[in-house]
Amino acid sequence: MFLIVGLGNPGLKYTFTRHNTGFWVIDELAYRSGSQLREIVCQSYVGRALLAGSRDAVLAKPLTYMNRSGLAVAALLRHFSLGPGELLVIYDDLDLPVSRIRLRSSGGGGGHKGLASIINALGSEEFARLRVGIAPAGEQGVGDAAGYVLSPFGAEEEQHIQEAVLLAADAVELFAAAGIEKAMNRYNAPPPSGP
Numbered sequence: 001m002f003l004i005v006g007l008g009n010p011g012l013k014y015t016f017t018r019h020n021t022g023f024w025v026i027d028e029l030a031y032r033s034g035s036q037l038r039e040i041v042c043q044s045y046v047g048r049a050l051l052a053g054s055r056d057a058v059l060a061k062p063l064t065y066m067n068r069s070g071l072a073v074a075a076l077l078r079h080f081s082l083g084p085g086e087l088l089v090i091y092d093d094l095d096l097p098v099s100r101i102r103l104r105s106s107g108g109g110g111g112h113k114g115l116a117s118i119i120n121a122l123g124s125e126e127f128a129r130l131r132v133g134i135a136p137a138g139e140q141g142v143g144d145a146a147g148y149v150l151s152p153f154g155a156e157e158e159q160h161i162q163e164a165v166l167l168a169a170d171a172v173e174l175f176a177a178a179g180i181e182k183a184m185n186r187y188n189a190p191p192p193s194g195p
Contacts, residue, residue: 042075052177070121084127096133
């Protein structure tokens with residue numbers, strides 16, 4: 001069994017902000033699998049799902065707010081008797097443009113406070129993660145990063161983020177079915193160029 005956690009902030013105020021991209025991928029996976037994320041376990045909305053038609057998973061959206069995500073994730077792993085090797089964390093990334101996703105099998109926090117909270121709570125960087133880009137395409141930096149991640153996507157970005165969320169959900173399903181290496185090989189490739 002896997003624990004698939006999407007990071008974000010609870011409440012209507014944050015629903016459509018860039019920082020909630022991880023929640024959107026979990027919602028898409030729940031929709032595909034017919035899962036209901038109604039039960040609250042370990043300060044998280046959770047639901048059981050069959051990913052890729054056969055892999056048992058727990059989908060989770062922590063309610064602890066982004067900077068305290070580690071509290072919920074560590075508690076969920078204990079509750080379901082899982083280790084970091086059965087965890088995949090999905091989160092927004094300011095270093096990737098809106099249309100891109102990237103999987104890694106482990107690594108540091110990269111400046112993301114939600115991921116840093118999880119690393120701190122688990123005492124380990126050895127868990128899979130899926131980054132979903134939220135940076136404006138072709139621009140260097142965003143100025144006020146805190147304000148930017150808590151802002152909604154612009155109209156011109158809507159289609160790109162919707163496509164990225166669908167692609168991220170596809171990547172999670174392949175991760176569950178065939179492992180991180182195959183998922184990385186397929187989804188970390190640069191997007192095709194040309195018309």
